[in-house]
Structures are given as C-alpha cells and as structure tokens.
Amino acid sequence: MLSVPPRLTAFQGFDALFHSIEGFIAAGANLASDMNAREAIRNLAQFLPRAVTDGNDLNARTHVAFANTLSGAVMTLTLLTSQHGLEHALSAYHPNLPHGAGLIMLSKAYFSYFIRNHPCDSRFVELAQLLGMSEAKDPEDFITALENLKKACGVEDLKMSDYGITPDEFETFMRNTREVMGVMFSSDRVQMSDEDIVQIFAESYR
Ligand SMILES: [Zn+2]
Numbered sequence: 001m002l003s004v005p006p007r008l009t010a011f012q013g014f015d016a017l018f019h020s021i022e023g024f025i026a027a028g029a030n031l032a033s034d035m036n037a038r039e040a041i042r043n044l045a046q047f048l049p050r051a052v053t054d055g056n057d058l059n060a061r062t063h064v065a066f067a068n069t070l071s072g073a074v075m076t077l078t079l080l081t082s083q084h085g086l087e088h089a090l091s092a093y094h095p096n097l098p099h100g101a102g103l104i105m106l107s108k109a110y111f112s113y114f115i116r117n118h119p120c121d122s123r124f125v126e127l128a129q130l131l132g133m134s135e136a137k138d139p140e141d142f143i144t145a146l147e148n149l150k151k152a153c154g155v156e157d158l159k160m161s162d163y164g165i166t167p168d169e170f171e172t173f174m175r176n177t178r179e180v181m182g183v184m185f186s187s188d189r190v191q192m193s194d195e196d197i198v199q200i201f202a203e204s205y206r
Pocket of ligand 1: 016019084099
C-alpha cells in the first residue's frame with residue numbers, strides 16, 4: 001500500500017467510503033451492516049486525507065485499510081445501492097476511468113436525489129455527523145460534509161470530460177446500468193425513472 005500514489009489512494013479510499021455510505025442508506029441496511037459502516041466512515045473521514053497527503057503515514061494507512069475491510073463486510077451484509085451500478089457503466093465504456101473517480105464524480109448529484117426524495121432523512125444527518133460534522137441537523141449537511149472531504153483529499157474538481165466521456169453517451173450508460181446492474185436498484189429506497197438516471201449523469205458532467 002505504501003507505493004500507491006496519492007491520487008489512487010484518494011480514489012479507492014472514496015470507493016471504500018461509498019461501499020459504507022450506500023450500505024447505510026440501502027433498503028436492506030441492518031444492525032450488522034450499520035455497525036461496520038459507522039466505524040468505516042468515521043475512520044475514513046479522519047484518516048483518508050492524511051493517507052493521501054503522506055502515503056508513508058503508517059497509522060493513517062492502517063486506519064484506511066481497516067475501514068476498507070469493514071466496508072467490504074458492509075457489502076456482504078447488505079446490497080449496495082445503484083450509485084455503483086451507474087458508475088460501472090461509466091468505467092465499462094471508459095476503462096481509463098478509475099472506479100473510485102467515477103463514484104466521486106456521481107456522488108453529489110446521486111445522493112442529492114435521495115435527499116430531495118426524503119426516504120431516510122435521519123440517516124443522512126447521521127452520515128454527516130460520521131463524516132465529522134458534529135453539529136449536522138439537516139440531511140443536506142451530508143452533501144456539505146462529503147464535499148469537504150473531497151476537498152481535503154484534492155478530488156473535488158474531477159471531470160468526466162477529462163476521461164473522454166461525452167453527454168450523448170448518457171442514454172447508453174442508463175441502459176447499460178439497467179441491463180447489467182439492474183439488481184442494485186432493488187436496494188434503493190426510492191425508485192429512479194430512466195429520466196432520473198440520465199439527469200444524474202447530466203448534473204455530474206463537467
Ligand atoms: Zn466500489
């Protein structure tokens with residue numbers, strides 16, 4: 001792990017983070033997945049920026065690795081939500097796009113969709129608190145906390161266009177997500193329409 005460069009440390013640290021965040025808002029979240037997700041999110045919020053800044057910080061690397069392992073447990077204890085389905089379509093058509101980077105690009109529009117539809121307000125407030133915003137009281141605070149962590153890890157400005165993605169592909173991505181990763185929508189507490197999915201790609205595009 002010590003040889004993993006800062007950029008990839010950030011991308012894959014966020015992948016681990018989203019395994020736990022998606023598991024935490026999943027329809028099938030349960031006592032065991034929640035326990036693992038809470039500890040993973042706390043550890044990543046605290047230690048991922050340090051691991052990105054100094055890859056030789058063994059204590060930070062250890063906590064990120066621990067959180068990643070817990071997030072793996074989350075994935076086996078409940079099904080991740082459709083953000084992973086949307087991302088796999090991006091990286092399938094553009095294999096030069098790292099999985100974690102694609103998730104980072106989608107996350108603001110994706111989770112904002114759920115926050116707007118209010119399926120689990122208190123869980124988003126708790127997620128903001130787990131990310132370190134102890135004073136959080138609104139579901140929207142989660143987006144602020146997530147964007148702050150992106151800034152702390154230097155990944156707030158990722159652009160799909162830098163990886164060759166063009167807006168005329170959004171319909172193709174949506175159909176690919178439905179066909180290949182359709183099962184992941186069963187984990188969502190709100191059901192997206194095809195237009196909603198295309199809209200999330202569009203809102204995420206830079
Ligand atoms: Zn993943």
